[in-house]
């Protein structure tokens with residue numbers, strides 16, 4: 001017993017000495033260093049558990065504008081004042097690009113030639129062509145039509161199943177995640193979409209939960225099964241690229257043209273195209289899920305959104321056989337401010353993402369804070385989304401009308417108190433290029449659920465209880481970490497044929513981040 005106590009103190013003492021030694025190596029000009037609660041490895045444990053969400057946790061109660069933490073000799077600065085955000089955004093020596101390279105390298109092991117392209121203008125060209133392919137217009141419509149067709153089909157299948165059985169019980173998150181995954185990947189990859197194959201979806205799920213481990217240098221022998229699943233998933237995209245995929249979204253072709261010009265091998269090209277699925281699962285699925293959850297768990301809000309949708313976006317016709325309900329996508333995107341506001345409030349209140357940048361050279365931030373070359377800078381967005389000076393005294397509450405004006409119209413970026421108040425789609429210059437594509441899908445899925453179905457919780461003793469969350473996932477919003485069975489029924493009075501009025505539209509979803 002005594003020996004064990006001596007050993008514990010011995011290890012702690014050793015860690016303390018090492019910790020002190022590493023901290024001595026920092027320049028006094030740098031922001032102050034915050035020591036971990038467990039010497040040397042405390043911050044490491046925090047990041048292992050919460051990923052970049054740890055930055056928000058450790059910032060609570062701190063008054064420094066910016067502070068530093070270190071893992072051995074590696075330095076991370078955490079921005080703890082909203083006033084410093086524009087300085088980080090504008091500073092050209094603080095870059096996101098090295099993380100894209102690191103991400104691609106750790107996850108897909110591309111060739112050296114492909115990796116070297118990350119240090120060239122290639123990476124900016126990719127960003128530019130993606131944005132063009134996802135800007136409202138013909139190319140985006142082409143992708144959105146397939147998303148919409150898939151969603152309509154999945155809803156129809158659900159409705160038919162319910163008609164036969166009276167109701168359907170499903171894990172709400174799993175069902176939402178699958179339905180949105182298959183819709184978005186059909187939209188992007190076209191009819192040859194590899195994700196339609198249940199085996200490939202299974203392989204993806206065998207790899208995806210381990211992504212943070214692959215990224216953080218976890219021992220390879222512990223990740224053998226995961227690596228096998230990843231290879232199967234990525235190989236399916238090599239086959240996809242080498243066979244007919246002529247009805248894919250423009251975003252696939254635009255990237256393919258650049259990869260071909262820059263002589264990227266097919267295997268690397270395929271991996272890069274496949275990685276969209278990670279963004280879809282990590283970002284789109286929890287966002288759309290919580291949007292729907294936040295609405296269904298508030299009966300008055302649910303009724304108000306139904307009223308808005310039926311007044312503005314749905315027309316009813318009768319033919320001899322049945323009622324026909326037509327949902328107008330352009331109206332849904334631009335003339336349903338309560339639906340959009342409720343969704344944005346979900347994003348604001350539940351967002352956990354932190355932006356990361358690397359200091360490409362020694363940098364003086366805002367004329368005051370000296371940052372060392374090679375270190376990482378983290379902006380925990382949660383701090384901004386909860387800030388009372390930006391969002392008022394009720395900043396932490398969910399207020400579904402927060403993003404509407406007094407006249408009940410959507411509020412745009414210019415109506416927010418600062419340009420960086422709402423960070424759900426990122427921070428310029430790295431705003432999500434797919435935001436119009438994803439926002440359209442979220443509004444459509446939510447509208448169809450709200451208009452066509454009743455959903456009641458079976459989990460949580462029949463109450464809409466907040467589930468436990470999965471911390472540390474590669475996701476902008478934490479997904480639930482428990483099974484959440486719900487009973488779904490067809491909504492009375494809306495039985496009939498549902499169809500969508502698409503049209504060609506330049507209509508934008510007026511999202512608050514612009």
Ligand code: HEM
Pocket residue numbers: 096127130184188276277279280283284285287288353354355356423424425426427429430431432433434435438476
């Ligand atoms: C609700 C859904 C989504 C949210 C909330 C979201 C959010 C974000 C955020 C916050 C960033 C910036 C990352 C940073 O600066 O740290 C980003 C970047 C990006 N997103 Fe999304 N995203 C969503 C859906 C998607 C989808 C569906 C795709 C693709 C199919 C996608 C593709 C990308 C790409 C390629 C970037 C990198 C941009 C660049 O390199 O400049 N996103 N997204």
